[in-house]
Amino acid sequence: MQADAAARILVVDDDPGIREVLCDYLSQHGYEARGCASAAEMDHALAARSADLIVLDLMMPGEDGLSVCRRLAGKGGPPIVMLSAMGEDMDRIIGLELGADDYLPKPCNPRELLARVRAVLRRPREDAGDGPALSFAGWRLDLMRRELTRPDGQPVLMSAGEFALLRAFAERPGRVLSRDQLLERARGADADVFDRAMDVQISRLRKKLDDGSGLEMIQTLRGEGYMFDMRVERLNGAGR
Known part of the structure; x- marks a missing residue:
């Protein structure tokens, strides 16, 4: 390639x-x-x-x-x-x-x-090419620049894996995603399933999405997986 x-x-x-x-x-x-x-x-x-x-x-x-x-x-x-x-x-x-x-x-x-x-x-x-940005509860996820911005305008540093995981959630709001689905999307189809590691990734992402508002963006559904419980809007322009 x-x-x-x-x-x-x-x-x-x-x-x-x-x-x-x-x-x-x-x-x-x-x-x-x-x-x-x-x-x-x-x-x-x-x-x-x-x-x-x-x-x-x-x-x-x-x-x-x-x-x-x-x-x-x-x-x-x-x-x-x-x-x-x-x-x-x-x-x-x-x-x-x-x-x-x-x-x-x-x-x-x-x-x-x-x-x-x-x-x-x-x-x-x-x-890199599927759309400019996603917005939820004042947060902005820039898909081109691979950047996350808090409601107060402060950038949030993320690893490539965290970005891919958040994107997987934000592009599927309100849908239950299993660990297998999240691993394939966020860590690549060649990665083996490792439930505890995914729990760690989710925990890290929750901490980075905590702006003090008390919103529980990522819900855990026991025995099923996780769900991004937010209304997500796709932004057509680069502006905020």
Whole structure:
């Protein structure tokens, strides 16, 4: 796919063997992949040129992956696929909670990583052309710029996964969406079903949608899924 071929990926891992294998494999499939041995090296690379996606190791000397993930997500940085040799459910949950867009245990199969990378990179292209903006209860979700603005005009920083999840809700107000439907829409069809991780994503999104008004925008329907209980208006122009 031509759009994928232009994507620039940073593989951040202190293991030179893993960096080389993953960079070579991604490069063979049309990506511009570069390895970074540390968070500091990653920062230097990002300062020189932006990246479309970061493959990030959890356990690194110096600043670890969780700290990097939190920092990049807080600045609205590129999507992150996190890798962890620990492979525990709790590590996955923490990574997703801090803003990672997907997660793979190490050692990972390069083919599986490629599938996850494609799924994450696919979302911005799909999101970019379907309409200018959605509005609900004074909030504004800009589908072109991928931005969320509070009723008071303040921007809300969101990870790519959070944006995709909110869009899935806002484009289907009043409809019950199962975890499977949300995972496929917000995390890509190649992601496996992971109910607890989705609960974490929903919790993060609820916190970001809390403006003190007491509105419970995302309703939980036990045994069925979730529903965006708001009236949503599609805005035709770029103005607010």
